[in-house]
């Protein structure tokens with residue numbers, strides 16, 4: 001019991017109380033439900049990984065978007081989380097590729113530059129493989145801070161492609177909200193109205 005509570009406590013947003021409640025819930029649940037939970041975790045870890053190019057969640061590496069012949073891999077849209085890719089895809093107005101940061105800078109939650117996954121993006125931009133980086137983090141305080149920081153980082157590393165642009169999506173999206181909840185039209189307009197950073 002204490003082993004399970006200890007493991008659950010490692011999950012984000014789960015404190016001691018919640019971990020105990022979840023552990024008791026699992027103890028009382030049927031064998032089938034407990035097995036389904038543990039096998040879902042095991043299969044997730046054995047079958048899914050992060051794309052070595054864009055960090056999207058995938059079962060093949062590189063992911064289907066990075067390896068697609070019909071997409072423009074010289075235009076990279078940077079998002080916070082893998083789920084944001086689906087939101088941008090729904091707009092049907094973007095035919096480039098992605099880069100997933102897996103978070104935003106957030107001093108309150110102890111997320112600093114080291115926690116964000118930027119290495120493979122900086123490699124692509126440095127080698128001159130990119131014409132435009134579109135930073136599509138949410139228009140929240142954290143998202144804006146991350147966008148500014150990332151643009152500086154990309155410029156700091158430099159690029160073999162002197163014409164490379166760094167742009168930020170326009171905020172047709174209400175300030176302070178998450179792009180995950182933006183509708184297709186708003187998000188599509190935000191992409192069209194992007195500006196240089």
Ligand SMILES: [Zn+2]
Nearest residue numbers: 051054063066
């Ligand atoms: Zn990929």
